[in-house]
Amino acid sequence: MSTTPVTTLTITxxxxxxxxTLVGEVAVGEAVLVTLAGLGxxxxxxxxxxxxxxxxTALAKAEEWVAVGADAGGTLWLNWTALDTAMAGVGRNxxxxxxxVWNLLAQGLIVSTTIRVLPNPYAAFTTDGESVAPxxxxxxxxxxxxxxxxxxxxxxxxxxxxxxxxxxxxxxxxIGANSHATIDAALAAALATEAAxxxxxxxxxxxxxxxxxxxxxxxxxxxxxxGRLTVLEAALASLLAIEARVAALEAAAAPxxxxxxxxxxxxLRSVVGDxxxxxxxxxxxxxxxxxxxxxxxx
Numbered sequence: 001m002s003t004t005p006v007t008t009l010t011i012t013x014x015x016x017x018x019x020x021t022l023v024g025e026v027a028v029g030e031a032v033l034v035t036l037a038g039l040g041x042x043x044x045x046x047x048x049x050x051x052x053x054x055x056x057t058a059l060a061k062a063e064e065w066v067a068v069g070a071d072a073g074g075t076l077w078l079n080w081t082a083l084d085t086a087m088a089g090v091g092r093n094x095x096x097x098x099x100x101v102w103n104l105l106a107q108g109l110i111v112s113t114t115i116r117v118l119p120n121p122y123a124a125f126t127t128d129g130e131s132v133a134p135x136x137x138x139x140x141x142x143x144x145x146x147x148x149x150x151x152x153x154x155x156x157x158x159x160x161x162x163x164x165x166x167x168x169x170x171x172x173x174x175i176g177a178n179s180h181a182t183i184d185a186a187l188a189a190a191l192a193t194e195a196a197x198x199x200x201x202x203x204x205x206x207x208x209x210x211x212x213x214x215x216x217x218x219x220x221x222x223x224x225x226x227g228r229l230t231v232l233e234a235a236l237a238s239l240l241a242i243e244a245r246v247a248a249l250e251a252a253a254a255p256x257x258x259x260x261x262x263x264x265x266x267x268l269r270s271v272v273g274d275x276x277x278x279x280x281x282x283x284x285x286x287x288x289x290x291x292x293x294x295x296x297x298x
Contacts, residue, residue: 006030026117037070039101040069043066058080061076094116099113
């Protein structure tokens with residue numbers, strides 16, 4: 001049979017109800033071009049149109065839709081074996097079935113009404129129509145898989161495994177003139193230099209600490225020297241005072257003209273000749289002692 005739909009069906013949901021108005025007649029075995037009026041915005045959420053029989057048995061289903069302005073457009077294949085079986089022996093007036101439209105993402109029923117399917121003299125209905133979404137109407141697992149895939153895409157780092165194969169350094173853009181190995185070697189050299197500088201810095205810090213210790217010791221010694229200098233200055237001042245006293249004593253003990261000489265005469269303060277007698281010498285000594293006592297020397 002031709003894959004070009006020759007039959008059209010427009011389904012317009014009735015606001016505030018689950019009902020709908022249907023414009024068009026369909027027959028078993030046809031490819032029906034269906035318009036879901038006003039449902040264009042819900043295409044992204046996933047729409048399903050199904051014709052079901054007694055007990056909810058699926059007789060035909062359309063799950064692939066595109067937005068056509070404000071409407072949704074798709075093709076309903078009525079060549080399912082189950083529908084052909086359900087139409088066996090039906091007269092030319094056809095048979096009523098349930099027609100439903102629902103939103104997959106919201107799991108919301110949009111339309112629940114009836115549709116008349118007419119018989120078709122073409123009887124080569126031997127294969128079921130292919131469902132675009134063989135998983136049915138419960139997409140919980142599929143949405144979880146999509147969310148996981150989206151997370152993988154957002155975290156796409158080419159690290160191997162689920163987030164993509166690893167990318168060779170040479171295949172990257174703007175990699176410059178250095179290879180990955182050269183960059184690694186430069187980094188290793190820089191780290192080694194940094195470690196050496198850190199060791200030298202540590203050694204310098206140790207030396208600085210030693211210098212500070214020595215400086216402290218020198219400052220202690222300087223303080224001690226200052227103390228000793230103060231003591232020495234005090235001692236010097238005492239020595240100078242003693243020296244002054246000694247000078248004063250020396251000045252006080254300087255020879256004094258007693259007013260007498262050894263020479264001619266017979267007085268006590270004079271001795272005649274170069275060889276005085278013992279008597280004259282004794283007189284002279286007594287006179288000298290008297291004079292010293294009179295002047296407060298002895």
